[in-house]
Every structure is written in C-alpha cells, then in structure tokens.
Amino acid sequence: MTRQPSYEVIVVGGGPAGLTTALYTTRLGHRTALVTREGGRHELVDAVHNLIGVSEETSGPELAAVAVAQLEEYGADYYEDAVTSVERVADGETGTDGGRRFHVEAAHADIFADRVVLATGFTDEAPRVPDLQRYTGHGLHYCLHCDAYTLGDASVFVVGHDDHAAEIAMTLLNFTGDVDLVLNGEDPSWDDETATQVETHPIEVLSRTVASTFPDEGAADPPWIGGLEFGDGTTREYAGGFAVYGRSYNSDLAADLGCDINDDGSVAVDDDYETSVDGVYAVGDVTHGQNQTPVAIGDGAYAGIAIHHDIRRFPLSSEECADRDAEDIEAPAAADDLRARMRRHRTLDDHAGMTPDE
C-alpha cells in the first residue's frame, strides 16, 4: 500500500494569508504543506498598494510567486490543487495510534495533517453591468482602502444599490467631490437612515441602466476604463469606480467540518485564529471583511505562531518534566529533513525573494 504524505500543518489557500501561515510554521520547524488552486482575490491585484516596502509595480501574482519560492526554499511542500474535502479522522493531540488528525483530499492529492488552516478567501459578486468586469484592476475596483487614493479629485462611480454601495459612495467624498452612485435600473434597498444620508451628501444618484462601458483613450494595455454608456444613450467619463454587489465567503470546507460560521458567511475564529473545531484554524479574508493584503499577512503570522505554540515539543511542561532526566529526552524536535534545510540555508549566498536594487 502506498504511504500517503503526512504533515504537522496543511494550509488550504495560497493567497497572502495562507502563504504567510505556511511561511511561519515551516520556519518554526513544522512539516508544512500548502495546497492551493488558481484564483483568489490576490490574483486580481494588478498593483499592490498599502504594503510597506513593496512597489506598486508589483502585482498580487508576482508577490505570491516569490512567496512560493521562499516557502520551497525553507522546506514546505507546495501542491497546486483544489481541496475537495477535509475530514477529521482521529481524535487527540496527534490522532490515535500516532495517526494524523485530518485527512485532506484534493483533486490529485490525498494527504494527512494534525492541524489544518483554511485560508480560502471570499469571492466578490460580479458587477451586474455588461462588460465592466474586464476593467478589474484597470479602473474597476473592489477595495476602497486600496484604491480610493488613486482616485483623488477624479470623477468616480459606484455601481450598486444597497446600504454598502451607498456607504462606499459617501466615503469616496473624502477623496473627491465628483461621485456618482449608479443604481443600474435597480430600486435602492438601503434603509431609511441611509436614505437620509444619501439625500444629504453631495453625490449624484443615477437610476438609469448601464448599457456598456468604453475604454480610456490612453495607451494602457490592457486598457483603463474611460466611462459608462447608459441605456438612454448618454455617456459619462470616469477615471474609475467600484462595484458593490456583495461577496460570497469560501467557507464550505469549514462548514463541512462543523466550524461555526458568522451571520455574514465568514468563518468564526478566536484570538488565535482557531475555529470552533479543535485543530482547525482560519485566516485572512475568509474570516472577516477587512479585505486587505497586510491584514491577511498579519492574520497568517499570528496563526502560524499560535500553531507553533500549540504543537511545538519544547519547552516541556513541569508535569512532563516530573520523573524524567535530561538524558532521556530526545532533542532536537524538528524533523530531520527540515533541520537539514536549516543547516543548508546558513551556507547559501542567494535566497529566494525580492532583493532591492543596489
């Protein structure tokens, strides 16, 4: 019978949150695998904003590719695969009979681990406007805290018709005085309080439908958005805007495991990013709506350290020390292959990662 690969930690999801968790658990001496399929919000990031030291010329996929090279250098295993199920197969700290606690099944991989980290993110609902989505990252934005800065004093739109769309439109007034809230033929679904706010704020609410978009005439390839054409034949030029139609959290694996899910669909976690199921952690966008790369990275770091505290062998507790002598205790605890990498790492002149220009 083929022996299946087995790890201390398996991370599902290769965005900034999952990559960072795996980076920490690997460098803290735990055998770690990261399994990820294509897609995710980081893949849509054309220019990373708000990440100190990282130029806006860097895209989300470029950042992830560098992080994967770093992970592999430190000794993590990387699987490009879609996880289809995570099941608890044993109880206890490391499972019964030394077996691992969780079975992670992916389209092409069948692996086991003691701790599982879900870093599966969420998916933005597509804008209900023909042709608009192709401008994602090129004038169509989903992240106010990332992209409002790029629209200072510009003419901007928000497409959407709920409270959140109205809030985004009003918030944009901090950056520009020229904001249109485009309902695209839908009735507003916001509450009375929001209705009062919308009436008072200097934003223009356009109820008309959007028929199509047109590109900016600049030389950008792929092109930047130039504006919207409405169903009544009128057009307006915009430097960019936001689509606000909600999100769907990729929380199926967590729900199947029995993890508590919040009312909005995100996965509930405690201060250590552990879910309500012992040994299952969740990090990044799948756990909250802060939807920021640095926040996802921070979650991943925090969870990685919490997992290390949970599973590291040393220091032994005072109870474990009772009736034992130092010569009976085997150290070091980290796996042979990981320690071999740590030794090799000391001798390397070049490391994976971005090196600033001299």
Ligand SMILES: Cc1cc2nc3c(=O)[nH]c(=O)nc-3n(C[C@H](O)[C@H](O)[C@H](O)COP(=O)(O)OP(=O)(O)OC[C@H]3O[C@@H](n4cnc5c(N)ncnc54)[C@H](O)[C@@H]3O)c2cc1C
């Ligand atoms: C257009 C756009 C621009 C943005 N710009 C910025 C910016 O400039 N600065 C900033 O700070 N933030 C930005 N953000 C937000 C940022 O991208 C997210 O907050 C961040 O990517 C969240 O990281 P994450 O790891 O939690 O999730 P994600 O990046 O969404 O990664 C989740 C990963 O899990 C994988 N996955 C899901 N389910 C499975 C499964 N069953 N099996 C295997 N893998 C799975 C996905 O394929 C994906 O790789 C932007 C977002 C968008 C959409």
